[in-house]
Amino acid sequence: MLLEFIAVIALGGGTAGIVMLIQKLTRGALPRWSTSAAAGLAMLGFAIWSEYSWLDRTAAALGPDHVVVTSVERKQIWRPWTYLVPVTTRFITVDMGKTQIKDRIVATDLYLLSRWQKGAVVPVAFDCQLGRRADIFAGFSDDLAADLIGANWITLEENDPIFTQACTALN
Known part of the structure; x- marks a missing residue:
């Protein structure tokens, strides 16, 4: 800045x-x-x-391993030109280079970035068979099954762009 x-x-x-x-x-x-x-x-x-x-x-x-999966565009009154073309203020990428796969579970990092704010890296696991996600707050290690013991799984919509991109690692 x-x-x-x-x-x-x-x-x-x-x-x-x-x-x-x-x-x-x-x-x-x-x-x-x-x-x-x-x-x-x-x-x-x-x-x-x-x-x-x-x-x-x-x-x-x-880097090339990061895929932008979703972005937030806003119109802001103090920037009148954004009413013609909204400006992107936040976006999420999936780090496909750091992906781990075990038994139809894909673990990777999500990068949550905002303009003028500090970004965050969230390690997550996706159950591509059951359509759900779990945040791995302690990060993930080589033993993915142990990392997911007691995980709080969240059911996702079928067309969730983050889920769809992460699960492409299975192909």
């Missing part, structure tokens, strides 16, 4: 400097307010680009 703030300020200052140089070279052909307007538009444009590209940049940084 701090780095994006610094980038916005630097971009505004750089844009203002370029417009001032153009004014000097053209002997004042541009109106005086053009410097402030150009700096403001550059800063606003960068902030909008940063918001809309956040999902793609963050998912790419996680």
